[in-house]
Amino acid sequence: MDRLKRHFVMAGLWSLALLPFALQSLLGAVIGRVSYRRNGRSARVSRANLQLCFPDKPSEEVERLCAESLVATGRTLVETPGIWLRRPLANARRLVEVRGIEVLETPLAEGQGVLILLPHIGNWEMLNVYLAQRGGGATALYQPPRQAYLADDIKKVRERLGNDMVPATVQGVRQLYQKLKRGGTVVVLPDQVPNQGEFAPFFAEMALTDALVWRMAQRTGAAMILMCTLRRPDGRFDVEARPCEPGVYDADAAVGLEAVNLTVQRLVEDYPAQYQWEYKRFRERPAGERKLYTFRSGEAQYHG
Template identity: 35%
Template structure:
């Protein structure tokens, strides 16, 4: 896997994305886990969408999913200057500038859309950032992946108690922390609130980080431009209720903020992730019900 990523890193972005689109076509043509998970997710979140339109979105999703995988070589195999040169425009950069100029901490909330590795490189070039990540199952690949990501200047902490303490400390010191707000937590670490009209186990950690540190939150993401033109980085203010003292209200606002991001490029969102696996008590997993492989 490491050798393949390195090989892809030798190729120009256009060729890498064409390879990724080919991988996406394979995911679309066969009854793969990725295709069926995305099919279930889109049926749940867009029940009123015409079936043909939904299938078209599903196909585009898998093509972008393939490109995201193939682009790993670009972001982990090239130097920082080359990666930054792929950014064509930064939207609402003043939001980040103002947040960094303030003495309070900044919590960057980065949904799984476009290519978050491009976003990581941009942010690491702008500021010292501590990012929570889920370690890979293979220790060798995990070590290599962590090294490549930290080469950009980011500090990575795992999804453990120690990692959580590191995020709190970072924000309390007035620095920048990054968190992926659309990953499903353990039941004890989340609340079930709506996401795109579906009851969804949502991480409570952003709420706790903001309440206990007084940090400011920003939504951030990097979207893929057409025809291998590169990427645009975006910053958005989250829903104001994200600062509510009530965890349910704050987590609902977090999900509304992610919805706003997804609406900008739904085909680039990671619909292939089992976001709705843990439903309220007594409700079966929609993936099991659909016989997802």
Template identity: 35%
Template sequence: MLALYRFASRWPLWLLHALGAGLGWLTWAASPTYRRRIRENAAQAGYGFGQVRACVAHAGRMALEMPRLWFGAPVPLQWLQHQDVLDAAYASGRGIVFMTPHMGCFEITAQVVGAHYAARFGPMTVLYRPARQPLLRDVVEQARRREGVDTAPTTLAGVRQMIRALRAGRAVGLLPDQVPPQGQGVWSPVFGRPAYTMTLAARLIQQTGATPLLAWGERLPHAQGFRLHLRTFPEALSDDLETAVAQINGALESLIRERPGQYLWGYGRYKTPRSEAA
């Protein structure tokens, strides 16, 4: 599997994105459950399928661009908007919690921030869930070993690693809309419907005083590369945990509405959380 990923990493981005778009639509055609979930999740947010149909191709592009992003040559990139905000956040020494929804390209933010800021402020630590499939586990573990980026598994040890990084004034990144195991979240509204939501992002900010920032990597048309978007958090985060989680969900909703066609509407955001033993 690793050899296959390394082989695909040499392909041009336009080819990976073209094949990925086809894969996305093939998956959509083959799975009634996937089609239904996209329509239902989009409708919950007030969108018809025609307004979000681009998400089908983007999901496939996301899957096939990974070999290039993990093992290949650098891709074209438009630098961060509001870079002064990021400079100020690092200069404060309080640490930074980057929060990204399941939208666009997840990998770009960590790679770029790590490459440009690690020399001065230390590596960025990214939370990830180890692959369950043995064939993919080695691929993911090797791919995550990038200069300027550390990884933290979704375990207690990983959480402690992130807290240490924040207290040292470094940055961490995670996807707060990832459904956590039972016992690690609270039910909180997402587009008006209760969804089981992780509390980790809010806890990290509350416990360390870190600066919360919203970030996502827009996938540009015609395989022109990616554009990084950066936003300050719109309001002070509450000391009450459930209120803080709801604030984070609301901030992510605003990001998603900027480019609804690049959000993964097929993600099971409203699913019942799995048990920790599962």
């Protein structure tokens, strides 16, 4: 049965991958608009997060960002199989402008490892394409899919460009440390809720934050930067690289993690419509604080 499911899923991924780019964008936009109009979980969580993070924005602006964010997420969903499976050159042609790349090139030229923070904004899978253009060799931490029968296939297609994927296990983390100590490049997604971590401010709320990125920088002396691939109005992408807030290197974990979140926050403030607001970033709460994301009567509510 698992073998049949695997073939069915891979056939579906290939079907999406072979669609023209314009049709992928259109289909993704339709998925996002339907999600917004149905006002299901994705729309309600997105709206709640926007209200939490931008309490001063008028409701009309919140609704606009909610709708645009869901469209962007729908497009990312439909585009991703093509990024995994299409010929690399076809995807590379969709990269237009590269900004701030010296923050990556300078430490690498000096033999220093680089830890890239890659938030869920734009289409984060496209950074794999860009790094492959530079010769590949980056290593990224990933969470294997819940469907174990897909694990090998997903890992294989994500590594086909020349970058390495290691699982979020003790052994996988050990490989990241080794890569950084050798002056290599490691990519991590800093805005996921970890199994363990420390609470640090993200916008106006406390968010459980993975301390791994801070520890890796402390123990390896790696440079920490932020990178993203942002969607242009024409459906192509720009690559943007930025330095992190200076506090990311502080010896105090609380200061360092606050700076990590602030680095992500500054980017999100610049491109709020491209952020994946449907993710329950604040689902874990500090002791004694009430849970967020309680919905009733079809409306998004949260406890402040």
